[in-house]
Amino acid sequence: MAPSQISDDELGEIYTFAIQLGKDAGKMLMDAARLRMSGSEGVQKFEEKENAVDIVTKTDTDVEAFIHKSIAEKYPHHKFIGEETYSAGASKDYLITRDHPTWCVDPLDGTVNYTHLFPMFCVSIALCLDGIPVIGVIYAPFLNQLFTACRGRGALLNETQRLPLIRDSPIPPAAPKGCVFSCEWGKDRRDPAKGEGGNLGRKIESFVNMAVELGGRDGKGGMVHGVRSLGSATLDLAYTAMGSFDIWWEGGCWEWDVAAGVAILLEAGGLVTTANPPENYETAEIPDVRLGSRLYLAIRPAGPSETETARQSQERVVREVWKRVTALDYARPGA
C-alpha cells in the first residue's frame, strides 16, 4: 500500500486510533508509576533508585510491546519503529523510508524523569507518510496533558484547546531577547577541557551565549527571557508548539524522540530546522528538518507583525540562534 492511497477519511480514522493508543499507553506508564508510590493505596515500598532502573526498563519494554501489538493487529501492512526494538538491533541506520506508512514510537520519553517520578515523562506516537510525520500523539499522564495533531486538522491540547495557546503572537523584535529558550544537558558529559572535549562543552558555550546580557560574549549575548531544561525532547517540542517556549535547540535525539513532537509543532505553525549553523548562517537557505539528523532547532508558531510575515520572523530567530551556537557532533548513518 502506497501512502498516497490513504484517503483523508482513513487518515482521520488512524488519528482516532492513535489518540486512544496514546491514552492507553500513558495509563500503563502511570499505573506502573503508582505502584512505586507509597501512601494512598497503602503500598509501602522501600526502593533504591538503582532498582528503579530495572522496573522502568520493564515498563518501557511492556508499553512498547503493547503499542506494537495494537498497531500490528489494526494495520498489519504498516511498518513499526520503536525505541526498544531499535536499540536491540545492531544497526544505527535511519529506518523510516518513504515507501510505507511507518509508525515511530517512543513508549517512554523522559526516562530519567520517570525513574525519579518527576512528572515530565510521556508516551510519544507518530505516523509518518512519505517519510514525514503527519500524525503526532504525546500523552504525559502525570501532568494529564495530551498533545495531538493530524495534518490538516490542527494541533490540540487535551482535545479541546487549540495550539498555540495564543494565536498569531509576533516573535519579539529583539529575539532571542524576550524569548524562552529550551535546551537539554544530555548524556554526553565529557569534560570540555579534556582531550577533544565533547558535546557538553559545545552546549555550554551555546547556552551561555544565549543567556548572557546583550553586548556580552563578544556580541553573542542573547539575553533570553528564560532558560528551561525539562529532560524530555518530546515535551520540549510540545511546549514549543504550545508557544510556551520560543526556541528549542538540541542534538543527539533519535527519530522516536522527535517524530510526534515535530508533527504537532508543524501543524501548530512552528518551524523545525537543523541545530548546526551553516557557514553562511546569515543568508543560507533554511532547510526543513531531517527527522533522523539528530540535530534540531525548533521555533514556535508566530504571528505576523507590521513589518514581517510569521515565516520571516521565525527565520530571523533561526539565524539569531545560529549566530550564537556551536555546531554539535552527533553521527548518524543512513539518514
Next chain:
Amino acid sequence: MAPSQISDDELGEIYTFAIQLGKDAGKMLMDAARLRMSGSEGVQKFEEKENAVDIVTKTDTDVEAFIHKSIAEKYPHHKFIGEETYSAGASKDYLITRDHPTWCVDPLDGTVNYTHLFPMFCVSIALCLDGIPVIGVIYAPFLNQLFTACRGRGALLNETQRLPLIRDSPIPPAAPKGCVFSCEWGKDRRDPAKGEGGNLGRKIESFVNMAVELGGRDGKGGMVHGVRSLGSATLDLAYTAMGSFDIWWEGGCWEWDVAAGVAILLEAGGLVTTANPPENYETAEIPDVRLGSRLYLAIRPAGPSETETARQSQERVVREVWKRVTALDYARPGA
C-alpha cells in the same frame, strides 16, 4: 497574640483556610491565563509578548490584594508580607519577625513562565510562627498540582498523595551521581568574562561541575543523572519535597519565593541549608536555612541505608555539593 498561644486545633483551622485560599488564588491566575488563550472560548486575541507583561503585572497585583484582604479579614492580628507590597517599599530589609504569626505570600511564582504560558507557575502561601514556616500551600493551576503541608500533619500532593512519593528511598551512594539536580539561570546575566563578572558565571561553573563525568573538572565532576531548570523556585522546592529532584541549589530568591516550599520540604523530611560552601566544607556544621538569606541548598527526603541514617546521607550530599559549587554573591540587609 504570641505564636505560642496558637493551639494545634487552631493551626489546623488556619491550614484549612490557607488551602482554600491557595485554590481560590490559583483559580484567579488560571482564569486570567485563559482570557489570554485563543480557541475554545471563542476569544481571539492578537497579543504581543510585551503587552503580556502589563497583563501579568495586573494579575499579580490583583491576586496579592485578594489574598491580603482575605487574611486581614480572617486574622486581623496576623502580619502579612507579599511580594508586590514588599517590592513597592523602599527597604530591602528582612521583615519576618518572631513576635507575630506572619503570612509570607507570592501571588505568582514563575512569572516568566506565566507570561509565556508555560505551565510551571503557581501561587505560594506560607504561615510563619516564631520566624519558621509551618504551613505551606503551593498551587499550580495549569498543572492541577496542589502541594500542602502543616507542621505535624505531613505533606501532601492534591490532598491525598503523601510526599515524598516514594518513602524511605535511600540517597544514591555515589551522589551527586545518580541524582537529579535542579537549578536556575536567574536574572543576573552579566558576562562572566567582563569586569567583576556576576552570579551567572559562578552558577555556570557550579552547574558544569555537577554535570561533568566523574574524574573531570579536576575531581569536581559530579555526573548527576539529570540537570533541570523549571523557572520557579517554589516548584523546584515542591518537586524536591516530592523526591523528584534530589538536589536544588539556588541563590537570589526572596523569602516569599521559598517560604511555602521550605515548609513543605521540611514536613516531607527534606533538608534545607545554605548554598554557599563554608571554608571547611567537609566538617563544618550544617546550619538550618535562614529564610531571608537568599542562598538555598535543598536535599530531598531520604530513607536510611544499611550504613547511614537518612540525615547522615542528606548531610553527605550537602558536602558533595559544597565541594563543587562556587559561592554566590547576593546581599540582604537585616536578615
